[in-house]
Amino acid sequence: MATATTAQTDLVLLMRQMGQKARAAAAALVRLTPEQKNEALARMADGLRKAIPHLKEENAKDLKAGEERGLAGPKLKRLELNDRRLGEMIQALEDVQRLPDPVGEIIEMSTRPSGLRVGRMRAPIGVIAIVYESRPNVTSDASSLCLKSGNAVILRGGSEAIHSNSAITDVLRGALEGTAVPPDAIQLVPTTDREAIGAMLGLEDLVDVVIPRGGRGLIEMVLRDARMPVLKHLDGNCHVYIDEHADLEMAKRLTVNAKTQYPAVCNAAESLLVHRAVAETALPPTLSALIDAGVEIRGDETVCKMEPRAKAATMEDWDTEYLDLILSVKVVDSLDEAVGWINTHGSHHTDAIVTRDHGHAMRFLNEVDSASVFVNASTRWADGARFGLGCEIGISTDKLHARGPMGLRELTTAKWIGLGDGQEVI
Amino acid sequence: MATATTAQTDLVLLMRQMGQKARAAAAALVRLTPEQKNEALARMADGLRKAIPHLKEENAKDLKAGEERGLAGPKLKRLELNDRRLGEMIQALEDVQRLPDPVGEIIEMSTRPSGLRVGRMRAPIGVIAIVYESRPNVTSDASSLCLKSGNAVILRGGSEAIHSNSAITDVLRGALEGTAVPPDAIQLVPTTDREAIGAMLGLEDLVDVVIPRGGRGLIEMVLRDARMPVLKHLDGNCHVYIDEHADLEMAKRLTVNAKTQYPAVCNAAESLLVHRAVAETALPPTLSALIDAGVEIRGDETVCKMEPRAKAATMEDWDTEYLDLILSVKVVDSLDEAVGWINTHGSHHTDAIVTRDHGHAMRFLNEVDSASVFVNASTRWADGARFGLGCEIGISTDKLHARGPMGLRELTTAKWIGLGDGQEVI
Numbered sequence: 001m002a003t004a005t006t007a008q009t010d011l012v013l014l015m016r017q018m019g020q021k022a023r024a025a026a027a028a029l030v031r032l033t034p035e036q037k038n039e040a041l042a043r044m045a046d047g048l049r050k051a052i053p054h055l056k057e058e059n060a061k062d063l064k065a066g067e068e069r070g071l072a073g074p075k076l077k078r079l080e081l082n083d084r085r086l087g088e089m090i091q092a093l094e095d096v097q098r099l100p101d102p103v104g105e106i107i108e109m110s111t112r113p114s115g116l117r118v119g120r121m122r123a124p125i126g127v128i129a130i131v132y133e134s135r136p137n138v139t140s141d142a143s144s145l146c147l148k149s150g151n152a153v154i155l156r157g158g159s160e161a162i163h164s165n166s167a168i169t170d171v172l173r174g175a176l177e178g179t180a181v182p183p184d185a186i187q188l189v190p191t192t193d194r195e196a197i198g199a200m201l202g203l204e205d206l207v208d209v210v211i212p213r214g215g216r217g218l219i220e221m222v223l224r225d226a227r228m229p230v231l232k233h234l235d236g237n238c239h240v241y242i243d244e245h246a247d248l249e250m251a252k253r254l255t256v257n258a259k260t261q262y263p264a265v266c267n268a269a270e271s272l273l274v275h276r277a278v279a280e281t282a283l284p285p286t287l288s289a290l291i292d293a294g295v296e297i298r299g300d301e302t303v304c305k306m307e308p309r310a311k312a313a314t315m316e317d318w319d320t321e322y323l324d325l326i327l328s329v330k331v332v333d334s335l336d337e338a339v340g341w342i343n344t345h346g347s348h349h350t351d352a353i354v355t356r357d358h359g360h361a362m363r364f365l366n367e368v369d370s371a372s373v374f375v376n377a378s379t380r381w382a383d384g385a386r387f388g389l390g391c392e393i394g395i396s397t398d399k400l401h402a403r404g405p406m407g408l409r410e411l412t413t414a415k416w417i418g419l420g421d422g423q424e425v426i
Numbered sequence: 427m428a429t430a431t432t433a434q435t436d437l438v439l440l441m442r443q444m445g446q447k448a449r450a451a452a453a454a455l456v457r458l459t460p461e462q463k464n465e466a467l468a469r470m471a472d473g474l475r476k477a478i479p480h481l482k483e484e485n486a487k488d489l490k491a492g493e494e495r496g497l498a499g500p501k502l503k504r505l506e507l508n509d510r511r512l513g514e515m516i517q518a519l520e521d522v523q524r525l526p527d528p529v530g531e532i533i534e535m536s537t538r539p540s541g542l543r544v545g546r547m548r549a550p551i552g553v554i555a556i557v558y559e560s561r562p563n564v565t566s567d568a569s570s571l572c573l574k575s576g577n578a579v580i581l582r583g584g585s586e587a588i589h590s591n592s593a594i595t596d597v598l599r600g601a602l603e604g605t606a607v608p609p610d611a612i613q614l615v616p617t618t619d620r621e622a623i624g625a626m627l628g629l630e631d632l633v634d635v636v637i638p639r640g641g642r643g644l645i646e647m648v649l650r651d652a653r654m655p656v657l658k659h660l661d662g663n664c665h666v667y668i669d670e671h672a673d674l675e676m677a678k679r680l681t682v683n684a685k686t687q688y689p690a691v692c693n694a695a696e697s698l699l700v701h702r703a704v705a706e707t708a709l710p711p712t713l714s715a716l717i718d719a720g721v722e723i724r725g726d727e728t729v730c731k732m733e734p735r736a737k738a739a740t741m742e743d744w745d746t747e748y749l750d751l752i753l754s755v756k757v758v759d760s761l762d763e764a765v766g767w768i769n770t771h772g773s774h775h776t777d778a779i780v781t782r783d784h785g786h787a788m789r790f791l792n793e794v795d796s797a798s799v800f801v802n803a804s805t806r807w808a809d810g811a812r813f814g815l816g817c818e819i820g821i822s823t824d825k826l827h828a829r830g831p832m833g834l835r836e837l838t839t840a841k842w843i844g845l846g847d848g849q850e851v852i
Contacts, residue, residue, distance in 0.1 A: 118814070223653070227649070229656075250848040253850060261852075370841065371842060372844065374845075375844070381542060381851055386851070399552070399634060399635075413826065417791050418798065418800040418803050418808075419803075420807075
């Protein structure tokens with residue numbers, strides 16, 4: 001017990017020191033030019049490129065440990081640093097380098113009647129903590145976005161990726177030596193002890209915002225204990241709704257794409273709704289194509305009658321993010337029912353309608369209360385890079401500040417500025 | 427004890443019912459046209475106009491109770507509904523009516539390489555709770571802004587304004603009868619029991635955001651107990667910094683204006699910093715003008731030597747929002763010291779520099795970490811109406827989502843929308 005208390009005190013101390021280093025780094029970052037930050041990003045990309053064999057070795061340790069712990073297919077795949085993933089990480093660093101620097105950007109300047117010029121200017125948030133699970137590419141993606149937007153970052157990855165994350169962070173910090181960016185702009189919490197997260201969440205004077213990405217348990221813990229604002233990245237229980245006025249061939253293609261193109265990620269479809277008027281024509285080919293692609297169907301009564309290979313969905317299925325080749329399928333009687341169902345059972349992440357009807361498309365856009373809403377496109381498009389944000393720090397399921405894919409701009413705050421020549425208020 | 431528990435259960439039940447009514451009203455609001463909302467706002471303005479004598483009567487009860495409890499001058503003044511204040515409330519309702527409706531506004535639409543058109547669309551946040559103290563005009567200002575932005579609002583005013591707030595809310599809800607807006611779009615918590623706030627802060631499924639405006643104790647409580655995001659409105663410990671390159675006549679005018687034009691509000695100056703190089707020429711006339719205007723000066727050693735009528739400032743003074751005719755005054759050695767001092771002792775609300783030097787102005791804008799930063803203008807300009815936002819729901823001291831004066835736009839969320847014709851992700 002005495003040991004536990006000492007260990008906790010040590011953790012609090014460690015996290016406070018990391019917070020102080022981050023705060024000092026943030027104060028330095030706010031004064032840098034875009035050129036100085038881009039030079040650092042270029043060196044970070046070079047560093048990763050040269051370290052590829054080493055990064056793969058370290059990643060192999062995590063993969064082996066994951067397999068030994070029985071990590072399932074798609075989840076293990078998220079952990080893997082193969083050539084393609086590493087190439088994407090390096091590419092992302094170079095993409096971020098080319099993106100315009102958001103800091104100092106002046107938006108919406110206008111002249112008020114008194115002659116005072118009033119507008120808003122983007123500024124770094126300060127210190128950002130990111131708590132995430134699994135995917136080690138987040139370590140470099142998040143670092144580059146925070147650096148470019150002038151923020152210091154404290155990273156806390158999952159224990160299953162500790163070797164990969166440590167290796168990536170060491171390479172990135174090493175690359176910062178000799179640049180204008182202090183290496184403490186990027187710090188990784190060196191312990192997998194979960195108490196470290198709790199200690200960090202009490203540092204409201206040193207950490208400006210915490211971004212949790214991971215399972216519901218982790219996010220609930222962060223929401224409960226954080227003394228600073230939280231931008232959460234919850235489940236993606238994403239829906240495709242095939243409207244009565246859908247192009248059924250397109251509906252089939254988009255459903256298969258949304259479900260199977262990369263099932264382990266949060267913007268993959270987890271549930272299919274079909275309007276009753278087209279259920280008999282739309283469902284058989286769509287379900288066959290899904291089953292051919294290896295998808296398990298969990299349907300309501302109508303669906304199970306129509307497709308003998310479908311299993312009966314339980315109440316739990318409608319609220320589940322499978323992250324796997326499983327899809328729940330339900331027949332609805334109206335657009336109203338579809339919208340109400342999505343707003344109740346969905347996770348306000350990403351949902352799509354397939355329809356030719358303009359009025360239905362507009363109602364779906366207006367009334368579905370989700371971060372990303374699509375008409376006639378795959379839910380898989382909900383992605384920072386695909387939206388043109390360079391790369392993303394995550395997909396926020398919050399409504400405030402940042403909703404949906406978060407890029408550079410979402411890592412800044414906008415302060416009001418007023419330029420006068422002596423204006424008093426009368 | 428049994429009674430207390432019953433009372434608490436009743437409060438939880440009451441607040442949950444209010445939350446459910448608000449959620450239902452929000453679902454109706456999202457479908458309304460701008461015309462329907464403007465018609466409701468027009469009737470609300472008419473309602474207030476006809477109720478002026480009644481509102482004054484009810485306000486007199488609050489003023490009498492306030493005086494009896496010994497409420498001080500400027501604080502009592504915040505509570506008063508005189509003809510000018512009532513006129514401003516009605517004017518604000520009419521101003522909000524004329525502002526463009528933010529809901530459905532599509533921003534930043536672009537076409538991605540696949541042909542998918544991607545952009546963002548403003549949507550209501552949903553249900554907004556506002557917890558505030560003193561000023562009863564907030565009741566109608568907040569109601570109009572929430573309604574126009576398609577949100578249902580739950581208001582919890584201070585006990586000192588309960589008669590005024592109840593009267594205003596009754597008039598506004600009455601005005602909604604027979605319009606397309608359900609009266610439950612505007613609800614006032616009918617009890618001054620502080621436990622009601624705690625009960626409300628647990629309703630994360632029914633309330634999307636809570637906006638506290640008031641003393642530090644209230645805001646700390648909200649931050650600790652709220653399960654939903656908080657947009658806080660903390661103190662304004664605002665600074666005026668007279669740079670070594672200042673126009674000293676302008677510096678005097680702006681300091682007097684920032685301190686005395688309306689000392690009871692959060693954007694009034696509470697502290698003056700002066701560069702040592704101009705202290706001897708700038709301070710005597712400035713301090714004399716302030717003292718002539720009834721301001722008590724609390725200075726550092728240099729200031730007290732220069733002006734015998736000044737009292738010595740304590741450490742506490744530098745961190746204090748007086749909301750009264752008191753000003754702390756300090757001499758600094760450099761712009762760096764001024765910026766560091768403001769970022770440490772200020773409240774990140776509103777700060778101003780008086781200078782002719784462009785480089786110093788730009789450094790102050792970039793490095794002062796406050797919601798509003800002014801060059802050569804009074805801190806009193808930090809105000810939604812003066813910034814052209816119509817009227818404001820408050821001045822956020824948060825960095826995320828909304829910083830500084832919050833108007834209509836800050837009461838919306840921006841969802842991503844994607845308009846396709848069958849785009850899959852490959």
